[in-house]
Amino acid sequence: MRRRIGRKRKDRPARRGGGVALYVREQLECIELCLGMDEERVESLWVRMKGQANMGDTVVGVCYRPPDQEEEVNEAFYRQVEVASQSQALVLMGDLNHPDICWKGNTARHAQSRRFPKSTDETFLTQVVEEPTRRGVLLDLVLTNKEGLVGDVKAVLGLAEMELILPTAALMVLCCVLVASKVLITHQCFGCC
Template identity: 30%
Template sequence: MTGYVMFRKHRLGTRGGGVILYIKESIQAYEITLAKEAECEEAVWCNIVTGNSTLTVGLVYRSPNISMEENEKIHNAIKEVRKRDCIIMGDFNHGHIQWTSLQCTGREDQEFLNLVQDSFLSQHVLEATKDENVLEKVLSSQKEFVDNVKICEPLGCSDHNQIHFIIKVKGERNRK
């Protein structure tokens, strides 16, 4: 996409898949690597320079048939970046969590909900993103980082709705 820097991570061992994150060229951003125990197969992490600090932004895809080992890596990644100013987004395939009442069914959903709560992260997507489920999440370390969340029609042939939102931090633009 013209005017954007692309950060991506391919799905290993298969054709297609993976994650891709676009950040405007005018925003100073660079890819980061997490600790080995937090390196997820389908996640990409960047730091965005925001004045005198950085905001860590992560994009994660969690398959519905994920291995226990890979699920643990996603949890470790969240535990690592929660210590920073961060926004973590993606399709986590935890569709049975009621975010308004903080209730859920299923062990994996409960573990994820506990992780989000124990990490003091705010979940900003409260409407269904696929059928009746809230599969996509936008989590932030500070509630005021995310504003104006809108659930929009799917893009192209996707069966998931788009999520549009504004990240509200002060930043420095690249000088070119």
């Protein structure tokens, strides 16, 4: 039996290539969220997935942060994360281009990167990717505010940048971060896959 999948996407404004997309089974209730007045500058997409059975809703965000992103755009993204983190179940994933962050100690060499671990601490997010995802560094991140929501995260080299499997309750989400010719593919499978 084939399952229909709907797509949400946000292309880069005024630039060719890139953007973010989120693929969701059509039988699932999915609402795109607006998390701030300056969100058009941030390459992110946020949705609220309606919980199945006795599960609460889950907020899912996908993001691409260019390496040369301006500081005010970074701050707009941190404000989005702060709003999204009010959800009881949040998963944020994407290519955030902070290769100098050491997640074991929440430290970073560059000043611009130091703000991101501070933001994740303030919003009680845990980064769950443990192994490098590209060229020996950890660029592609998966963060959550709910223990047990994210399961095994595995890097799949050659096929895509990273594959994510999140086993819990009854939904499936497929997320892509499209950057030039790279594709980060992740999926969340909650019991119905």
